[in-house]
Amino acid sequence: MNSIFKYLKSKLHVLLFLLLEILSIISIIRFNTYQTAFYYSNTRKLSLSLHEANSSIFDYFGLYTKNQALYNENIDLRRKLRSNYVVESKKIFEINDTVYKQRYKYFPAQVITNSTNRQNNFITINRGKSSGIEKGMGVFCPEGVVGTIVEVSDNYSIAVSVLNTEGFKVVPKIKELNDTKGTVNWNGKDPNYLNLENINKYEPLKVGYHIVTSPYSKNFPENVPIGVIESLKSRTTETFYDIKVKSSVNFGKIQTVYIVIDLFKDEIEKLEAELNKKNLNVK
Amino acid sequence: MILSILKYFALFFLIVIVQLFVLNNIFIGNYYGFLFQPQLIVMFVLLLPSSMQHSWLILVSFLAGFLFDVFFQSWGIHAAACTLIGFTRHYATRDIENVIGARDEDNQIWTSKKGQVWKWTYFLTFTAIYHFLFLLIESHGHNFFTRLLPSFVCSTLIAFVLILLLENLIYKPARN
Structure with a gap:
């Protein structure tokens, strides 16, 4: 018995190595994708405050582009103002306020950490549970879709970026055809380009068509831009197009984002849950 | 003893700050950004004193990597x-000896008798292993030839040059 202990003691470093390696591998497997991010929330405070200092410095370098984006968005909104329009019809009509009910609310937030050079990129945002943020909410910036929230702590949240080979999903619509089709993917290479897949090659698509979010997407309002079709290839052996989409967002320069809060989400989920109870899967 | 522990703490935070404020902000959003992923933490593990016990070396490397x-x-x-590097580098540095005239508190890897070429191979080999592992795990092995390998070669070389530069800035070989 004694000799066993002696032997084990002489091999202590190997045991320690194996133990620590197994620990880290478990943490890779369990946590690495994204449920993870706030597991060690206390140890994160220091790191997040450093990241915040970092983003506050680099924010200044992007002020010009940020201004430009806000300016464009402002003009877009101004075009939609009711005061731009004159009533031409002489008929009397009534406006019933209750026709419209608010569905989406938006929260502004700052991006603290951001990366584009990995194959699974995430974004940390300085809003959390205390602002009413929940998992699954959409994140977009003035230029277009950025990602969806996957993890929330009290004051911060993590979003999976569109630049993610695994986690991000959005339902795309082709604006010119007004048709919901295909899936948007990122192949893990160029952060400026996305792929649009599963679109039949007999669809009348053209270069320059806009890809936006569809009304069927659960976490985004309709018509948030995703990108513009840059090239179309159809091969004789395949039934689907090879479509390259130029992303409308410059992911290296995201600083201010909006988080979408869908006020009808609970109601929709409740309905779907009832159907799922009857084994009718709604997706 | 305490002074050298403090020195290593300072080194660790210097590495974190360089990584956070400089390396992670260069080429963000760029197409070739994926080529530029040097991870400086490997430098910390490689510079730990070689007189450390093997178990402590493994534990400290693990903690550094975890942080x-x-x-x-x-x-x-x-x-x-980091744990793997901490475990394996012991075999490369255990028989290291200081040059005559070096003080005890000098970094033994810096003042080793084996000279420049040994030091460079030591850094390059372990940096390469580290980056290969890091990129392989991080990307789950997807896009091996188109993305992982070029990224591995570039990041290793960049990290190697950075480590040599930083080391020259930090460690002045103090001799009697």
């Missing part, structure tokens, strides 16, 4: 790679 993971939200990747 790096906490800072950069890469759960366990740095910890796994």
